[in-house]
Amino acid sequence: MARSRAERVLPLAKVVLFAACLAPCGLLVWDAVSGSLGPNPVEALLHGTGDWALRLLLVTLAMTPLRRLTGQVWPIRLRRMLGLFAFFYVALHLTVYLWLDRELAWSTIVDDVIKRPYISVGFVAFLMLIPLALTSTRGWMRRLGRRWTQLHRAVYVIAVLGVVHYLWLVKADLREPLIYASVLTILLAFRVPWDRLGAMLRGVRVGRSGP
């Protein structure tokens, strides 16, 4: 019974979530049109899209732990949309950077990507997200089978690169990037197979204590 109710609620939940994920973008566009982005509108768009890319990436990574904690499947049903929205905001972030911030001056962009580590890691994270976004469909899940899961584990690396990108660009006040880093650490800690790891370590110790 409960399960079928969840099934019925899911389409509505997806519509609500879709609107919620689009809202930050809508607000940024509204602010841009109404001239409310503040004294440095390019910076406001750059930081706004970057913040939401990272937030949605972390929310996406929270779905698997949430399923385990609640015993419900709905977090997994919402995960793809969240992940694609994370990619959407990363793409917006990159667009703002290339077009408004760097004014499509490709030589300086190449310079940035090669010489500036925080931009390098951000760019690598974007490139790594592309295959994940492309293979997010049901068809690709079926086609890739177990390899789909292996491929999509890349998101752990991407999230780490995203947080490092933020940490390395800050001038002095590390508080905010460290909040993202802490949340990511907790989310990744859920992925560590602690039981197996413990058993392994005990096994090693037994092996070593032998004659």
Added chain:
Amino acid sequence: MLIKRPSDIASSEITPPEIYRRRREFIKAAAAGIGLAGAGPLLLGGGSVLAETSGGTAIPNVRPSPFSTDEQRTSLDDVTHYNNFYEFGTEKSDPAANAGTLKTRPWTLVVDGACEAPGEIGIEDLLSGFTQEERVYRLRCVEAWAMVVPWVGFPLGDLLRRFKPTSKARYVAFETLLDPEQMPGQRRSVLDWPYREGLRMDEAMHPLTILATGLYGELLPNQNGAPLRLVVPWKYGFKSIKSIVRIRFTEREPQATWNMMQPDEYGFYANVNPAVDHPRWSQKKHRVIGEGLFARKHETLPFNGYGDQVASLYSGMDLRRYF
């Protein structure tokens, strides 16, 4: 030649602050009028902000200066709401929101070190004892953005001479107020407080170097470094230390806050130089605040366009090494 030196700045060119205030009030009224009363303060960046920038005290008898640029001035609103002043928070909007706790009266500046007549001077004496001039200067931040600010102030050299620096005085060290009660940003050790900066003696005595007491004809708003700040227009903004309580003549190069924190990113000299990139971003171009979302960036000039006046201070120096 980009630097123009008009012998006189027509006061008609300067938009009086009252006009800005009226504009703000108009926007506020309009926002309320069309049923956006709730959104109004949000759009304007907070209702309290209105009170902070209005009702400033005009500085009397401000003289124009031939050193002023006639470039388009950045609006009072942007000059007072986009600030790096970590003593009040690390976001650009924090100083305007938090600097109300700073008490700028009474305010005493201590001048000591290698000089014959060390002593103190109060802010009122600084305002009445030195001819206040308007200096419209370009301001170039190390973060690759820029403004044009109509400062009010007087040459730093005029003040320094009164304290009779000795031959041992090769540098001048500056210190910001240290008081976490008044400066909430100092409760976290984001920087090594108090904020410190320094100049070489010849830089300090250069006629372009001023101590600012105001902007747009009025006393400095707290978020801009009230009641007394340094302005060195050919150097990146972080050299222009705010809310100064102490000036000391020294024999050795003094400590400078950002330089101590990241010596490879922020040099002691910090002269604006498009040829020397900050390790994390290019310094070849900058964005001028207030020009909008789609405005093109501007080419950054050596010494922020003040090369004719100051380049000779550094002749023979390797500016890549002493960046």
